[in-house]
Amino acid sequence: MKISVNGEEVLAQEPVSIATLISQRKINPAAVVVEYNGAILACCDWEKTELKESDTLEIISFVGGG
Amino acid sequence: MEDKLVIAGQHIRSRFFLGTGKFASYEIMREAIIASGAHLVTVALRRVDAQSKSENILDYIPQGSIIMVNTSGARNADEAIRIARIGKTLGCGNWVKIEVIPDNKYLLPDNAQTIKATEVLAKEGFIVMPYMSPDLADARRLRDAGAASIMPLGSPIGTNKGLKVLELLKILIEEIKLPVVIDAGIGRPSHCAEAMEIGSSAVLVNTAVATAKDPVLTARAFALAVEAGRLGYCAGLKPEQECAEASSPLTGFLR
Numbered sequence: 001m002k003i004s005v006n007g008e009e010v011l012a013q014e015p016v017s018i019a020t021l022i023s024q025r026k027i028n029p030a031a032v033v034v035e036y037n038g039a040i041l042a043c044c045d046w047e048k049t050e051l052k053e054s055d056t057l058e059i060i061s062f063v064g065g066g
Numbered sequence: 067m068e069d070k071l072v073i074a075g076q077h078i079r080s081r082f083f084l085g086t087g088k089f090a091s092y093e094i095m096r097e098a099i100i101a102s103g104a105h106l107v108t109v110a111l112r113r114v115d116a117q118s119k120s121e122n123i124l125d126y127i128p129q130g131s132i133i134m135v136n137t138s139g140a141r142n143a144d145e146a147i148r149i150a151r152i153g154k155t156l157g158c159g160n161w162v163k164i165e166v167i168p169d170n171k172y173l174l175p176d177n178a179q180t181i182k183a184t185e186v187l188a189k190e191g192f193i194v195m196p197y198m199s200p201d202l203a204d205a206r207r208l209r210d211a212g213a214a215s216i217m218p219l220g221s222p223i224g225t226n227k228g229l230k231v232l233e234l235l236k237i238l239i240e241e242i243k244l245p246v247v248i249d250a251g252i253g254r255p256s257h258c259a260e261a262m263e264i265g266s267s268a269v270l271v272n273t274a275v276a277t278a279k280d281p282v283l284t285a286r287a288f289a290l291a292v293e294a295g296r297l298g299y300c301a302g303l304k305p306e307q308e309c310a311e312a313s314s315p316l317t318g319f320l321r
Contacts, residue, residue, distance in 0.1 A: 006113040006115060007113070025114075026120070027114055028120060028122060030122070031124075032114055032156075033152050033155045035152070040151065040152060040155050058113065059113065059114045060112065060152055060156075061111070061112070061122070061156070062109045062110070062111060062122070062135075062153075062156060062158070063109065063111070063112045064086035064088065064089055064095060064110065064123060064276075065087045065110020065136045065272075066085025066086070066108055066136060066250075066270070066271075066273065
């Protein structure tokens with residue numbers, strides 16, 4: 001299935017939860033926020049949220065900034 | 067003399083605010099924060115990509131700091147509101163610097179969109195510190211929209227040109243009974259001192275410190291200048307005058 005992650009279209013193997021995708025990308029889950037189809041998704045829901053065709057995901061973290 | 071800076075009911079221990087962008091490493095950033103004594107620091111939010119640092123910047127910010135999310139990257143009010151909410155979810159608290167910039171050449175803020183975002187976020191309980199072009203009518207609108215302070219620019223971001231809009235800043239400080247924080251354009255310690263001498267409540271600096279040859283020393287120099295300028299303001303400096311005025315007595319000359 002095709003999903004969008006941080007504005008890029010990617011092919012993902014089904015089934016895949018948001019928690020799995022985060023760990024596959026070697027991202028520190030404590031340091032990021034996930035927006036799932038435009039709304040912030042609490043981290044306790046990452047495990048049970050399976051991605052579907054055309055889903056949009058934004059993975060965001062703090063960086064230095066003025 | 068007690069001279070506390072209080073914004074939204076919170077005591078901020080230093081009038082020198084430091085941005086965390088552009089430092090060569092998080093370690094140097096941390097040292098600069100400590101050397102300057104900055105209590106309020108800003109951070110930004112970005113998408114995580116393959117080039118992202120795996121470390122969490124928050125781990126390098128001294129405990130007890132007030133961390134304010136900058137909505138940099140927002141081109142309109144809706145994007146700024148979205149970024150502020152994400153920052154809060156990431157555990158950053160309620161402090162937000164609204165920065166709405168539709169123009170990449172001069173990085174000048176969009177006051178109208180900034181006012182709109184301020185209104186929404188203040189109602190949601192955020193402590194809103196809007197970055198703005200120094201316009202009196204807009205400053206009043208921001209105050210009425212619930213801003214906790216206003217943050218007019220001294221000159222465009224990263225230019226190191228200092229207080230090019232000095233006369234407008236003086237008017238805002240005189241008319242807006244909220245803390246005025248000069249944000250952007252401050253390039254050297256003397257700019258910090260000047261900002262404080264005219265009665266600003268604080269300054270926010272990033273580029274000039276982070277890109278200096280020695281950022282840690284620069285941070286300290288800027289913080290000292292902020293303190294000196296503030297003391298001068300509190301002491302009640304005399305205004306400039308055209309004619310000379312002798313400092314020695316004009317009587318009892320040995321003639």
